[in-house]
Amino acid sequence: MSGAKPLHPGLFTWPNANPSLIGSRCLDCGEHAFPSQGSCRACSGQNTQNAELGNTGTLWTWTIQSFMPKTPYHTDETPETFRPYGVGYVELPCGLKVESRLRENTPDALRIGMPMALEIISVRKDEQGDDLVTFQFCAAEEAH
Amino acid sequence: MEVAIVGLGLHPFGRTATMSGLEQGAAAVRAALADAGTDFKAMQFAFGGSQDSGNADSLVNLLGLTGLQFTNVANGCATGGSSLNAAYSAIKSGQYDVGLVVGFDKHDRGAFNPKPAEWGLDDWYGETGLMLTTQYFGMKIQRYMHDYGISRDTLIRVAEKAFRNGALTPTAWRQTALSWEEIENAPMVSEPLNKYMFCSPAEGGCALVVCRADIAHQFHSRPIYLKTAVVRSRNYGSFEVFSPSQPPEVAASPTVTASQAAFELAGLGPEDIDVAQLQDTEVGAEIMHMAENGFCAHGDQEQWLADGVTEITGRLPVNTDGGCLANGEPVGASGLRQVHEICVQLRGDGGARQVAGEPKVGYTHVYGAPGISGVNILAR
Numbered sequence A: 001m002s003g004a005k006p007l008h009p010g011l012f013t014w015p016n017a018n019p020s021l022i023g024s025r026c027l028d029c030g031e032h033a034f035p036s037q038g039s040c041r042a043c044s045g046q047n048t049q050n051a052e053l054g055n056t057g058t059l060w061t062w063t064i065q066s067f068m069p070k071t072p073y074h075t076d077e078t079p080e081t082f083r084p085y086g087v088g089y090v091e092l093p094c095g096l097k098v099e100s101r102l103r104e105n106t107p108d109a110l111r112i113g114m115p116m117a118l119e120i121i122s123v124r125k126d127e128q129g130d131d132l133v134t135f136q137f138c139a140a141e142e143a144h
Numbered sequence B: 001m002e003v004a005i006v007g008l009g010l011h012p013f014g015r016t017a018t019m020s021g022l023e024q025g026a027a028a029v030r031a032a033l034a035d036a037g038t039d040f041k042a043m044q045f046a047f048g049g050s051q052d053s054g055n056a057d058s059l060v061n062l063l064g065l066t067g068l069q070f071t072n073v074a075n076g077c078a079t080g081g082s083s084l085n086a087a088y089s090a091i092k093s094g095q096y097d098v099g100l101v102v103g104f105d106k107h108d109r110g111a112f113n114p115k116p117a118e119w120g121l122d123d124w125y126g127e128t129g130l131m132l133t134t135q136y137f138g139m140k141i142q143r144y145m146h147d148y149g150i151s152r153d154t155l156i157r158v159a160e161k162a163f164r165n166g167a168l169t170p171t172a173w174r175q176t177a178l179s180w181e182e183i184e185n186a187p188m189v190s191e192p193l194n195k196y197m198f199c200s201p202a203e204g205g206c207a208l209v210v211c212r213a214d215i216a217h218q219f220h221s222r223p224i225y226l227k228t229a230v231v232r233s234r235n236y237g238s239f240e241v242f243s244p245s246q247p248p249e250v251a252a253s254p255t256v257t258a259s260q261a262a263f264e265l266a267g268l269g270p271e272d273i274d275v276a277q278l279q280d281t282e283v284g285a286e287i288m289h290m291a292e293n294g295f296c297a298h299g300d301q302e303q304w305l306a307d308g309v310t311e312i313t314g315r316l317p318v319n320t321d322g323g324c325l326a327n328g329e330p331v332g333a334s335g336l337r338q339v340h341e342i343c344v345q346l347r348g349d350g351g352a353r354q355v356a357g358e359p360k361v362g363y364t365h366v367y368g369a370p371g372i373s374g375v376n377i378l379a380r
Helices: B021-035 B056-063 B076-092 B123-127 B133-148 B152-166 B180-184 B213-218 B254-266 B283-292 B301-307 B323-327 B331-347
Strands: A021-026 A048-054 A056-065 A085-091 A097-102 A115-125 A131-139 B003-014 B045-049 B069-072 B098-106 B188-190 B203-212 B224-233 B275-278 B361-368 B372-379
Touching: A056 A097, A056 B133, A056 B188, A085 A131, A085 B133, B003 B021, B003 B076, B003 B213, B003 B331, B021 B056, B021 B098, B021 B203, B021 B331, B045 B056, B045 B076, B056 B069, B056 B098, B076 B098, B076 B203, B076 B224, B076 B331, B076 B361, B076 B372, B098 B331, B133 B188, B133 B283, B152 B180, B152 B283, B152 B301, B152 B323, B203 B213, B203 B331, B224 B254, B224 B331, B254 B283, B254 B361, B254 B372, B275 B283, B275 B331, B283 B301, B283 B361, B323 B331, B331 B361, B331 B372
Parallel strands: A097 A131, B045 B069, B045 B098, B275 B361
Antiparallel strands: A021 A048, A056 A085, A056 A115, A085 A097, A115 A131, B003 B203, B003 B224, B098 B203, B224 B372, B361 B372
């Protein structure tokens, strides 16, 4: 995806051949957060630093978004081209569970505990025709 | 000083095309005042809330500019619970003798479309399709079913009960019972929850007149006593809506903490409750809230629903008026409808849906985004 730009900066390492999620870690209590934040939800401290959270995990729970959401949803899709997508929490090696779109979009393809891998997808094109990208997870054996 | 509820007013939930949300709130207030045999001039204070229908204190333009203290409350789905909590404190502290609690709303059709910035989130979260409450509810019950062996049949049973009870409730929005097949085969919204397993945004108003217990009989011959009113927000680790990430350890929800505090303050336990209202934004919520409020162990719901324990005829009737599923959810009014229904049941005025055996102690639980719970314990 040459010319691709992150839809929002700082969520994952980019540009990068093997992108990793970026969160934060509290230097006082050790708890992680995603997205990165300057204060700690666990201990109320303000002593955090960015941390790479990796790009693999296991599926903790899931659902399927079966209809096209209203605003603030903003993609290039139309009601005719919309395809249902999975949504889930993926448990990362550090224990943090990150909410994510999932490539798999049928109940048969999703199972709590299945290994997952990060991938980068296009959300829509900007005025210059460049892809605005974000992260999602997919079944690990399908990762590319 | 104990706190009593002496006036009940409800403008029927659902759709009233001819009335604004504010007018539905005023109708509920007038009904509550009439029930208490009093008038608006006698009200010393009011706490009120509405999410989408304007400032609650605009009600004075319809009800009378009497100069009372009127405080607007905005606490999402827990607005009603928070209003009643504030009124409870106002009476309990000795500040006031009698006042009003009111909630109303008039929402557009379809799911709410919240804005990320209002929830402390950046736009990407909504733009990429994660800002939907329905997804959260689907994901929470999905994990719960996995952890505690809850089956899809149990989800269907909760929906069946809601619409069956709604059919017995003249003020309910959905007054038609649905068959197992109709529920089972409804269009899927967010796995594993389908159309009939979710409540819908709606319209309606609800009001209560509250007063010092020692003057309660001046207003009504059958006062209901508000034993306790507790509101709690989420602790770190509670699995809540609109959370881009969740900590490793799952902590007790605000429902658990509010419920435990309420039972402790009232000096009662779950076994003392004769009739309950538990937040049923969707069927999974009612199932999980049965355990989170201490009425059963996690996983027991499977057997409880199969045995009809939470039916009107069961040992612990839950959502006797059909709950949010049959009444819809006008956010500002919904938590007060729960209290209204428990008061109706404790007075013995439930008609076709009246719980037998003259229930003495009732319980209400409201829950809302982004992790707020309000619990009330009521007794006659």
